[in-house]
Amino acid sequence: MTEGPQRPIAATIAVVFREGQVLLVRRANPPDAGRWGFPGGKIETGETIEQAAIRELYEETAIRGEALQTFTAVDAFDYDDDGGLRRHFILIAVLCRWCSGEPVAGDDALEARWFDLAELKDANVALSLNVSEVAWQATAMSRAS
Numbered sequence: 764m765t766e767g768p769q770r771p772i773a774a775t776i777a778v779v780f781r782e783g784q785v786l787l788v789r790r791a792n793p794p795d796a797g798r799w800g801f802p803g804g805k806i807e808t809g810e811t812i813e814q815a816a817i818r819e820l821y822e823e824t825a826i827r828g829e830a831l832q833t834f835t836a837v838d839a840f841d842y843d844d845d846g847g848l849r850r851h852f853i854l855i856a857v858l859c860r861w862c863s864g865e866p867v868a869g870d871d872a873l874e875a876r877w878f879d880l881a882e883l884k885d886a887n888v889a890l891s892l893n894v895s896e897v898a899w900q901a902t903a904m905s906r907a908s
Contacts, residue, residue, distance in 0.1 A: 773852075775816040775854065775855045779861050785901075787875070787877075787894070788801070789872065790872065791872060794840065797889065798889045799888060801854075802822075802824050804871070812857060823871065823872040824869065827863045830857050833855060833856070834858055834900065840852075
């Protein structure tokens with residue numbers, strides 16, 4: 764294992780639906796550069812999980828949202844070219860309600876757009892690990908509420 768943080772890094776992801784579609788960004792930076800995932804990033808000191816999700820949502824997409832519920836967490840590993848672990852993130856998923864705005868890539872996102880859930884099963888869409896599973900889990904939660 765290469766030198767890096769001794770502990771996982773807490774980060775958040777915003778899972779946002781509008782008219783049956785989910786918002787994703789194409790990541791510009793590791794981990795998963797070039798892959799589609801949820802808007803998100805590191806939680807800053809003194810910031811709640813929900814505040815971080817809403818801040819990152821806006822910074823990466825120009826979408827305004829409202830945090831509804833924290834619902835799951837997934838691991839994201841960033842490996843160097845030799846396969847050594849550089850960083851380990853714990854991504855805490857927050858279901859958010861879309862309030863306003865249209866997706867515009869910002870901050871560390873290359874692209875931002877709405878996807879039909881069926882597209883997440885398309886082999887031609889390069890998704891980050893667990894994106895499809897988290898989206899379907901969030902869909903079931905949003906329908907139940």
